Amino acid sequence: MLDYLRLEVRRTLRDVGFVIGGIAMPVMMYLLFTNLGGDDSGYKATAMVGMAAYGAVGSALNTGGGVAEDRAIGWLRQLRVTPMTPRQVVLGRALTGSVTVLPAIVAVLAAGGLVNGVRLDAWQWAAIALLLWLGSIPFTLLGLGNGYGLTSQTTGVANMACTMGLAVLGGLWFPISLFPGWLRAISHYTPTNRFAELGTSVADGHAPALGAIAVLTAWLLAFGSYAVLAYRRTGRTV
Amino acid sequence: MSFAGAVKNFGAVRAVDGVDLEIGRGETVALLGRNGAGKSTTISLLLGLNAPDAGTVELFGGAPESAVRSGLVGAMLQKSRAVPRVTVGELVAFVARRYPKPMPVAQALELAGIGELAGRRVDRLSGGQTQRVRFAVALAGNPSLIVLDEPTAALDVEARHAFWQSMRAFARRGHTVLFSTHYLEEADAHADRIVVIDRGRIVADGTGEQLKPAAGGSLVSFDLAGRATEGLAQLPGVRSLEVRGDRALLRTDDSDATVRALADLDAIHGLEVTPASLDDAFLALTAPELEPELETV
Numbered sequence: 001m002l003d004y005l006r007l008e009v010r011r012t013l014r015d016v017g018f019v020i021g022g023i024a025m026p027v028m029m030y031l032l033f034t035n036l037g038g039d040d041s042g043y044k045a046t047a048m049v050g051m052a053a054y055g056a057v058g059s060a061l062n063t064g065g066g067v068a069e070d071r072a073i074g075w076l077r078q079l080r081v082t083p084m085t086p087r088q089v090v091l092g093r094a095l096t097g098s099v100t101v102l103p104a105i106v107a108v109l110a111a112g113g114l115v116n117g118v119r120l121d122a123w124q125w126a127a128i129a130l131l132l133w134l135g136s137i138p139f140t141l142l143g144l145g146n147g148y149g150l151t152s153q154t155t156g157v158a159n160m161a162c163t164m165g166l167a168v169l170g171g172l173w174f175p176i177s178l179f180p181g182w183l184r185a186i187s188h189y190t191p192t193n194r195f196a197e198l199g200t201s202v203a204d205g206h207a208p209a210l211g212a213i214a215v216l217t218a219w220l221l222a223f224g225s226y227a228v229l230a231y232r233r234t235g236r237t238v
Numbered sequence: 239m240s241f242a243g244a245v246k247n248f249g250a251v252r253a254v255d256g257v258d259l260e261i262g263r264g265e266t267v268a269l270l271g272r273n274g275a276g277k278s279t280t281i282s283l284l285l286g287l288n289a290p291d292a293g294t295v296e297l298f299g300g301a302p303e304s305a306v307r308s309g310l311v312g313a314m315l316q317k318s319r320a321v322p323r324v325t326v327g328e329l330v331a332f333v334a335r336r337y338p339k340p341m342p343v344a345q346a347l348e349l350a351g352i353g354e355l356a357g358r359r360v361d362r363l364s365g366g367q368t369q370r371v372r373f374a375v376a377l378a379g380n381p382s383l384i385v386l387d388e389p390t391a392a393l394d395v396e397a398r399h400a401f402w403q404s405m406r407a408f409a410r411r412g413h414t415v416l417f418s419t420h421y422l423e424e425a426d427a428h429a430d431r432i433v434v435i436d437r438g439r440i441v442a443d444g445t446g447e448q449l450k451p452a453a454g455g456s457l458v459s460f461d462l463a464g465r466a467t468e469g470l471a472q473l474p475g476v477r478s479l480e481v482r483g484d485r486a487l488l489r490t491d492d493s494d495a496t497v498r499a500l501a502d503l504d505a506i507h508g509l510e511v512t513p514a515s516l517d518d519a520f521l522a523l524t525a526p527e528l529e530p531e532l533e534t535v
Contacts, residue, residue, distance in 0.1 A: 011322070011323040011324055073318060073319040073320070077318065078318055081287070081306055081312070082309075083306065083307050083308065083338075084336050085307065
């Protein structure tokens with residue numbers, strides 16, 4: 001299965017679309033958004049976590065795009081006639097998702113620390129990276145659900161819609177303090193908002209609130225069930 | 239491997255309709271049929287990709303899935319395309335490592351005739367090269383049984399020739415090979431045994447030589463030279479009569495008796511007697527509605 005993980009990570013990193021859309025874009029958007037306005041160092045840290053989260057969400061969902069592509073070209077079917085078990089394939093894919101979110105997280109955090117001069121304690125950097133990494137799991141599951149449940153083309157569109165929609169709603173691009181009250185209330189229940197909160201609370205020097213963990217866990221279960229259902233429906237007969 | 243009364247439906251379509259078949263180790267068997275005859279479905283049952291709705295399918299004395307899990311089977315599936323963003327060497331090495339006793343990657347590439355392509359990206363190869371990569375993927379694990387679903391579809395003549403050379407080299411190493419095709423020349427030339435499938439049923443099973451009589455013996459043709467065709471169809475041995483221009487074509491079970499009768503009629507002008515070709519046999523076997531003896535059924 002490590003072999004499969006290595007193969008898939010290699011394939012993902014060779015995808016120019018992934019490297020540009022999943023790694024370069026969040027970094028550029030971060031640098032652009034934070035340097036156009038005033039010189040608010042607090043916003044630079046918050047936006048850094050938000051954009052790292054946005055990059056992680058995009059990369060996690062991209063895993064589903066890979067699954068849909070491999071279903072379409074018959075590669076998943078080919079794997080079924082090798083000694084690999086379906087469980088190994090699905091787990092390998094989920095692990096691929098959790099590895100390929102790392103470049104985006106690391107790149108945006110590096111841009112914050114090296115270019116924008118965001119200053120945090122060593123433990124904060126480590127904790128933010130770790131929490132963003134773990135917190136991306138629900139999004140990998142959402143991507144897998146899309147990848148197994150939808151066709152190759154609709155997966156691309158669905159992933160893009162999910163990434164953009166959840167990023168904006170969750171306040172990853174613009175702070176939700178700019179939102180009207182009702183939208184802000186909705187935003188608190190989005191997985192993306194709570195995902196970023198894991199990082200921003202650490203940047204503020206305290207542990208994430210229980211509410212954030214509860215909402216994210218609920219989404220983890222929801223997206224996990226979605227992935228299982230989608231896989232049951234099509235994945236076993238690819 | 240064995241099939242016993244295997245049935246598989248897709249919705250209202252009965253794709254495989256009661257197939258009984260046994261294949262022993264070391265055989266090279268062709269599964270011959272038209273498009274939509276049930277070849278791919280038979281293969282998907284054999285590989286455990288689909289479960290039969292009725293009957294049983296066994297591979298190496300057990301469920302197909304467990305034979306596949308044990309690494310006894312390699313397959314080249316139909317409709318699979320190039321895997322993007324991976325090199326030939328990486329792909330074949332990855333598949334080989336899934337198997338307990340793979341062959342060295344270099345050897346698999348050599349056998350498939352793509353030794354020089356190891357460093358190339360799979361998605362940047364020609365159609366023929368991609369097909370060979372898929373063949374290398376099928377044999378990389380050094381499996382006892384290799385199943386090839388229409389391996390030469392969409393290959394040009396030269397690539398096809400090269401492919402069969404590779405396949406024979408692999409079969410010579412003692413492996414069992416099952417391939418499907420709708421080219422009967424391929425089945426005749428490259429298999430020890432031909433299993434003809436039509437509308438989900440096996441309609442013939444044997445060597446090319448054994449199948450030829452199914453076409454109805456041989457073909458006797460001669461110039462009519464203005465003669466009427468009445469009575470020709472009733473001559474001894476004749477099963478059917480066809481007139482092409484001024485030439486009569488008699489399909490006969492007993493060409494000697496037919497020719498003697500024609501001589502008595504003084505009808506011998508430009509006479510030719512040709513044995514039934516495998517083409518004829520195939521058409522006769524897979525188009526039962528054209529068979530005279532079945533018309534009354």
